[in-house]
Amino acid sequence: MPVAFITGITGQDGSYLCELLLENGYTVHGLVHRPDTLVNSNIGHLVRDDTICGKRLHLHNGAFEDATHLRRIINKARPDEFYHLAGQSSPRLSLELPETTVDSIGMATLRLLEIIRDLDHAPKFLYASSAEVFGSPAHSPQDEATPLRPTTPYGAAKMLSQELCRIYRTAYKLPTCAAILYNHESPRRRSTFVTMKVAQAVAQIKLGHQKELTLGSLAGKRDWGWAPDYVRGMWMMLQADPVDDFVLATGVLHSVEELVDSAFQCVDLNWRDYVRHDPSLVTAVEPYAPCGNPAKARRLLGWKNSVPMEEMMERLVAYCMDKLK
Known part of the structure; x- marks a missing residue:
């Protein structure tokens, strides 16, 4: 039974991903910051299910600022796949809180990458990046080779995390990648x-x-798409061998x-x-x-927004x- 770890598990993408992985026979571990709000969160229905929570779904209280505690949790879970989805999610807010944004996005990713680098068996690692890394690009649509030119602290922090995944993939031979996600929506x-x-x-x-x-x-x-499709795309990225960066968009x-x-x-x-x-x-x-160009994801993964x-x-x-x- 494969094991996955999700940060941001109570968010829109994290909750859909959790459901998808459970449906595919995974044991899922999730990092949560407010355990007192879990029952009313996007995974509340899973938390209330005694046949799942505590058996195939394990939730851990933690914060990205406490690297030692994170290391203990991840060492205990020993995941095969790691999905890093958490972090400040508003480009507009990042203009008011640039330091908080860069720390919660960029430094958090660096801490996680350092933790998995020390594991005996490093999991496949996916970072949920954003079209904001392109800022105001010179051409459209954008693809995996488009230069990164963010225009907000949020975009710059996402770019840092995305580039760290590339660096750890090339310098340390770790199976790390970034999903460059365009807008994707749902009732969550x-x-x-x-x-x-x-x-x-x-x-x-x-x-x-x-x-x-x-x-x-x-x-x-x-470029607006449907969130459950994008979550499926992230999972498909970690099933590829070798893992690589992909734009997930409608075009x-x-x-x-x-x-x-x-x-x-x-x-x-x-x-x-x-x-x-x-x-x-x-x-x-x-x-x-x-506007994203999903041609690579369509060609190599068979993925598209539905x-x-x-x-x-x-x-x-x-x-x-x-x-x-």
Whole structure:
């Protein structure tokens, strides 16, 4: 029975990955920072299942600042695969908290890589990177060879972690890689992400609980995919031999306006009657139309995103409507 270790196991990607691995017969270990909130987290249904939790799912309290404790946990778990998904997740917030961002992303990855370097049997290691490493690239779409030019501390910290994986793969011959992830959404996204903010507002407006939706720029464009597909892609990356870096993206750009229009169409409303523009919500260093080229992942892994943006928003709005009802 293979053993996997996940950081960020209660997040969107971590929870879907945990489910996927359990379905595939893994024993899963996860690092958690707030054990008191587990029952109400994205893995709450697994925590409450006595046939899984404590038997095939083992959760460990810990923090990236305590390398000694991390080393003990990982040595005890002895994973075959390691998925590092945790870390500060907001480019906008990183402009206000650059030191915290770089420490929680870059230094945390370095500590983990040093720990697995000392293991007798180093696990395959995947780092969840981001399209933010490209910043405002000179060409589009971006692929694995696109130069890294981040425009935020978040992107710079992600770049550091991604490059550390490459260095440890070449210098120490460790099976380390980075998944360069473009935007991927699901009902498990927090409302701080525009997809869930829009979906929740549409449901509230349709049911008469809210009158308007306030957004920044509607012109910004993103490459939006379906989170469970991207999690499956990460798992597929560690099944490859040898492991390597891959861009996971749809290769299709949509504007925020298109996303908003799609969401309001789900409830037969005209978005122009409800959306208000707030200039303070516009990020000063908005990346220029990040669009990924998933050709390598499609060719070598057989991976692709299966849910187009319109269907994704339909699912999110339906989820929010059901939750409110």
